[in-house]
Amino acid sequence: MRIAMIGTGYVGLVSGACFSEFGVDVVCVDKDAGKIEGLKRGEVPIYEPGLEDLVAKNAEAGRLSFTTDLAEAVEGADAVFIAVGTPSRRGDGHADLTYVYDAAKEIAGALKDYAVIVTKSTVPVGTGREVERIIREARPDAEFDVVSNPEFLREGSAIEDFMRPDRVVIGATGERAQEVMRALYRPLYLIETPIVFTSLETSELIKYAANSFLAVKITFINEMADLCEKVGADVHDVARGIGLDGRIGKKFLHPGPGYGGSCFPKDSLALVKTAQDSNSPVRIVETVVDINDKRKKAMAERIVAACGGSVEGKTIGILGVTFKPNTDDMRDAPSLDIIPALQAAGATVRAYDPEGMEEAAEMLKGVTWCDEPYAAMEGADALAVVTEWNLFRALDFDRMKELLARPVVVDLRNIYDPRQMADAGFTYSCIGRPAAAS
Ligand SMILES: NC(=O)c1ccc[n+]([C@@H]2O[C@H](COP(=O)([O-])OP(=O)(O)OC[C@H]3O[C@@H](n4cnc5c(N)ncnc54)[C@H](O)[C@@H]3O)[C@@H](O)[C@H]2O)c1
Known part of the structure; x- marks a missing residue:
């Protein structure tokens, strides 16, 4: 053939x-x-x-x-x-x-x-x-x-x-x-x-329905994570507790900074438009699109809060800029909202990504691009994990603390253990999990 x-x-x-x-x-x-x-x-x-x-x-x-x-x-x-x-x-x-x-x-x-x-x-x-x-x-x-x-x-x-x-x-x-x-x-x-x-039409709709359903699932767990923070619950246990129910399923229940990438944002929005044009609005997806946009923007505020309410004149280290690990794709990555918001608030940004920096440098101006993860921490007032590349999971905490001007870590992907981070002397914040007392 x-x-x-x-x-x-x-x-x-x-x-x-x-x-x-x-x-x-x-x-x-x-x-x-x-x-x-x-x-x-x-x-x-x-x-x-x-x-x-x-x-x-x-x-x-x-x-x-x-x-x-x-x-x-x-x-x-x-x-x-x-x-x-x-x-x-x-x-x-x-x-x-x-x-x-x-x-x-x-x-x-x-x-x-x-x-x-x-x-x-x-x-x-x-x-x-x-x-x-x-x-x-x-x-x-x-x-x-x-x-x-x-x-x-x-x-x-x-x-x-x-x-x-x-x-x-x-x-x-x-x-x-x-x-x-x-x-x-x-x-x-x-x-x-x-x-x-x-049929042709059904097949075309299946693709949008699939991506929009997954976007709903991610947004659901993200909102549960916010609620967990308010009530002192742990979103990972909530995800496990509901995900083991075969009707719900375990996948796509990991909280984070909001979905990005080349598909979910544009496809969920396109489904909303098709549905509106057909006089059959999918309000659940409309809401999800709105929540997700706001969530990505709100992530910068978390970093600002971790820095005591202002990043004016401060340096922020960023680990990961691609929309997810194992790709160099930057389309609709949360970093595209987070980094400009930090810069607009007066911060200087140092960043490292294993594969995405070439593409990112075209889209994000004024960033100091580093050639390895530790270089992104040098003299930084806080470090934010934006994409969960495996490489970042096993960093040397002692070296991190030496390099950072302040031991503040904002983990938007929950790759570290709050207990270990507290024991290592970091002021650590993550998504939907209680911080461990140091
Ligand atoms: N990227 C994903 O993960 C993914 C997954 C599932 C579905 N999709 C869908 O697949 C489609 C392609 O996505 P992508 O990420 O591969 O896009 P892409 O932008 O990476 O690639 C598209 C390519 O098409 C080329 N092109 C455009 N017009 C052309 C023409 N007339 N003749 C020859 N080449 C032409 C462009 O130069 C570009 O290289 C999109 O509809 C996307 O929604 C993407």
Whole structure:
């Protein structure tokens, strides 16, 4: 089988590499010539564990190649995946479908034989039908079907998520298109992955419903954490106590500074907009979007409070700036709210992140970027853990105390034990857990 992957970003590159690992011939296309040139030399433009090896192995085997020439990739492909970005549209929060529709037009021009056009990008209900209309209008003669196949991988564990997903969702009603999709996902059938076949519209909605539900779950535990702080309870015990109930489940019950990343914020907002437009508002998601925005902003206030109510003229050390560990993705990361708020309040910021600093330096100005975690603490009046990279869990407390001007640690990810921190002489605050008396 042969596929073209239009868009070689986090999703396109991972999906393309994984399909090639399944034995499919994959041509990845991107408009960004620099990215494609780099990939041809074996340079993977994103940080995703295991991806470099997977790309190298399959490129060497001749199953994975890269081009900027969309027409060349589409010719002879059994399926053409659209994996371009669908960011929030400026001003109104709807998904911006410009890249998807532009790709559809380009694909239309390149179609020769029958192909399945697959939207892998996260797209609102109705987009697949519009892609169908665009291609049909441009090429009334073309033989094709449009299918929705949303992607559920998580950055940081993307390869494992693609290779061993909880399920695959395919919005395709025609037998011919279903056959192609079944053949592509055959290796997952063999490991008994549930494959959910639905209509185009249902499949499109499943992706938004899934991400919005997870956003609700995270926000729920974040609000429980705030309540725990007020009443002297421990949110981790609450999470365990409810999560062991099979109806609730243990995952996504870790409190923190609010969800960020390339998916939850834009997808929950886009669902809100679709629902409002359809006269069927999802008020629970509207509320969650609002709470989460405010929460990210409020995190800077926690750091200010830990510094005695003012950070004017003070230095704050920051550990982690990416939206989560094991990625270099900075999109909608809480650090993008926290760091500018601290700077606006008069603080100087020193920061370290294992993979995200290059990207972050473009978005966060006036930060002193450090080349290792301890350097971020030098002379700081407080240290804030913003992203829970494993590396930060095992830092040397004595060295930290020596480097910090004041032994104040604000842990927005709860990676340290309050008892140990108190015993080590830190003034420690975290999310939803009582501070231990020193
Ligand atoms: N990142 C994730 O974790 C994740 C997970 C699930 C779903 N998704 C969804 O997948 C889609 C892609 O997300 P991403 O994070 O991979 O985006 P991305 O921004 O990393 O990559 C998109 C790529 O598409 C390229 N592109 C745009 N228009 C093109 C065109 N006409 N021809 C060729 N290339 C083109 C861009 O240059 C870019 O490299 C989005 O809809 C997103 O919501 C993302």
